[in-house]
Amino acid sequence: xxxxxxxxxxxxxxxxxxxxxxxxxxxxxxxxxxxxxxxxxxxxxxxxxxxxxxxxxxxxxxxxxxxxxxxxxxxxxxxxxxxxxxxxxxxxxxxxxxxxxxxxxxxxxxxxxxxxxxxxxxxxxxxxxxxxxxxxxxxxxxxxxxxxxxxxxxxxxxxxxxxxxxxxxxxxxxxxxxxxxxxxxxxxxxxxxxxxxxxxxxxxxxxxxxxxxxxxxxxxxxxxxxxxxxxxxxxxxxxxxxxxxxxxxxxxxxxxxxxxxxxxxxxxxxxxxxxxxxxxxxxxxxxxxxxxxxxxxxx
Numbered sequence: 001x002x003x004x005x006x007x008x009x010x011x012x013x014x015x016x017x018x019x020x021x022x023x024x025x026x027x028x029x030x031x032x033x034x035x036x037x038x039x040x041x042x043x044x045x046x047x048x049x050x051x052x053x054x055x056x057x058x059x060x061x062x063x064x065x066x067x068x069x070x071x072x073x074x075x076x077x078x079x080x081x082x083x084x085x086x087x088x089x090x091x092x093x094x095x096x097x098x099x100x101x102x103x104x105x106x107x108x109x110x111x112x113x114x115x116x117x118x119x120x121x122x123x124x125x126x127x128x129x130x131x132x133x134x135x136x137x138x139x140x141x142x143x144x145x146x147x148x149x150x151x152x153x154x155x156x157x158x159x160x161x162x163x164x165x166x167x168x169x170x171x172x173x174x175x176x177x178x179x180x181x182x183x184x185x186x187x188x189x190x191x192x193x194x195x196x197x198x199x200x201x202x203x204x205x206x207x208x209x210x211x212x213x214x215x216x217x218x219x220x221x222x223x224x225x226x227x228x229x230x231x232x233x234x235x236x237x238x239x240x241x242x243x244x245x246x247x248x249x250x251x252x253x254x255x256x257x258x259x260x261x262x263x264x265x266x267x268x269x270x271x272x273x274x275x276x277x278x279x280x281x282x283x284x285x286x287x288x289x290x291x292x293x294x295x296x297x298x299x
Contacts, residue, residue, distance in 0.1 A: 014056065014057070015044060015045055015054035015055065015056060016054060016055050016056070016057060017052065017053075017054060018032055018033075018043070018052070018053045018054070018055065021054075021055040021059070021060070021063070024057075024060050025059075025060050025063035025064055025067070026064065026067065027063055027066075027067055031067075032053070032055075032063070033053075035063075035066060035076075036053065038076050038080070039080065040066055040076065040079060040080055040083065041059065041062060041063055041066060043055050044056045044059065062083060065083060066079055066083065069082060069083075069094075072097070072098070072101070073101075074097055078093070078097055081093055082094055082097075102279075102280055103237060103238060103241075103280045104241075106236075106237075106238030106280035106281065107238045107239065107240075107241040107244055107280075108244075109238070110238055110239050110244045110247075111241075111244035114244060114246075114247040129251075130233040130235075130247075130248055130251035130252070131233060131234070132231060132232070132233045132251065132252055132255040133231075133232060133233075134229055134230065134231050134232070134291070135229070135230050135232065136227070136228075136229055136230075137177075137227065137228045137229075137230055138227050139224060139225065139226055139227045140176070140177055140200040140224070140225045141172075141176075141200065141201055141202075141203075141204040141207055141222065141223075141224055141225075142198045142199065142200055142201070142222065142223055142224070142225050143165050143168060143169065143172060143198075143199050143201055143207050143210065143211065143220065143221075143222055144165070144196050144197060144198045144199075144220065144221050144222070144223060145161045145164065145165055145196070145197045145218050145219060145220050146194050146195070146196045146197075146219040146221075147161070147193070147194060147195060147218070147219065148192040148193050148194045148195075149187060149192055149193055149194070149195055150187070150188070150189055150190075150191075150192050151187055151188050151189050151242045152189065154187055154195065154242065155241075157195070157197075158181055158195075158197060159275070161197035161218070162179050162181075162197050162199065162271070164218070165179070165197055165198075165199040165220075166179065166199055168199075168210055169199050169201045171206060171210050172201035172202065172203050172206045172207040172210055173201055173202030173203025173206055173207070174201065174202050175199055175200065175201060175202075176200045176201055176202040177200030178200070178270050178271060178272040179197070179198065179199045179200075179270075179271050180198050180268045180269060180270040180271065180288075181195055181196065181197050181198065181268060181269045181271075182195065182196040182198060182265075182266050182267075182268045183195055183196075183266055183267050183268065183269075184196060184266050185266075188242075198225070200225075204222070204224070207222045208222050210222075228264070228265065228290045229264070229290065229291055229292065230268075230270075230286075230288040230289065230290055230291070231252055231255060231256050231259075231261065231288065231289050231291045232252065232270070232286040232287060232288035232289075233248050233251055233252050233286070233287050234283050234285070234286050235248050235283065235284070235285050235286075235287055236280065236281050236282060236283055236284065237275070237278045237279065237280050237281070237282055237284045237285075238280040238281065239285075240269075240284065240285050245269075245287065248287040249267060249287055252267075252287055252288070252289055253289070256289060256291055260293065261291040261292065261293050262291060262292050262293045263289055263290065263291060264290040264291055264292040265289075265290035266290075267287070267288065267289045268287075268288050268289075268290075269285050269286070269287055269288070270285065270286040270288055271284060271285050272284070272285070272286065273285075
């Protein structure tokens with residue numbers, strides 16, 4: 001046997017076939033082939049003639065980590081980010097993913113409760129969980145950004161547009177009230193609004209100068225919102241997600257009808273809390289309709 005052949009045999013002794021590696025890693029060969037295609041767990045060696053995959057024993061820990069992360073229903077793309085990061089960063093990425101999961105599950109729980117009540121003909125019980133009040137809002141100078149958007153694109157656009165407007169508010173005397181989003185027409189998976197992000201600012205002249213510099217970019221503008229009376233209900237971060245937020249809108253609409261009030265403008269969501277810091281059950285948003293007529297009430 002030549003020296004080269006002995007070296008090859010030694011290398012082979014250090015490698016595991018895909019079947020042996022799968023058994024040790026507690027994964028199927030099918031899963032290993034998928035992880036190889038995605039670059040999550042490439043084999044240490046692939047035979048050029050047979051195509052057989054071989055793995056090193058020290059790859060078992062990585063394989064088991066991938067399998068555990070999959071048990072959290074983590075998408076493969078996010079698993080790739082976690083396993084390529086160092087320890088502290090990997091832990092941060094996992095924590096961020098799980099926070100997203102908790103928000104989604106809390107929202108799904110709210111939606112399930114709403115649908116259960118609706119399907120059983122007990123929608124009024126669901127509406128009764130929302131406290132509806134009215135509040136007087138003074139005239140406000142607004143810098144705004146408008147966009148046609150479907151429901152699945154809406155959360156990302158709201159976050160981005162309000163971020164841009166809040167940054168611009170520094171040139172307009174500063175933010176002078178809670179940011180909000182106005183829905184001039186329905187936003188769903190079939191209807192694209194438009195929606196209008198609004199940030200109240202202190203200096204109208206500076207705001208108009210800012211808007212003039214923007215041109216037609218992102219459909220930004222300045223407008224003066226007249227004093228409003230709003231009928232609203234306060235909801236949690238989990239309840240903001242579509243479609244469970246529809247229950248809050250419907251509850252306010254039902255209350256408006258019962259109070260004999262009239263609509264005085266399009267509905268809106270008023271964001272008064274730090275979205276990033278808030279947990280799924282923290283109140284972050286008021287679902288509101290401008291109204292007129294009737295008297296002050298609470299349901």
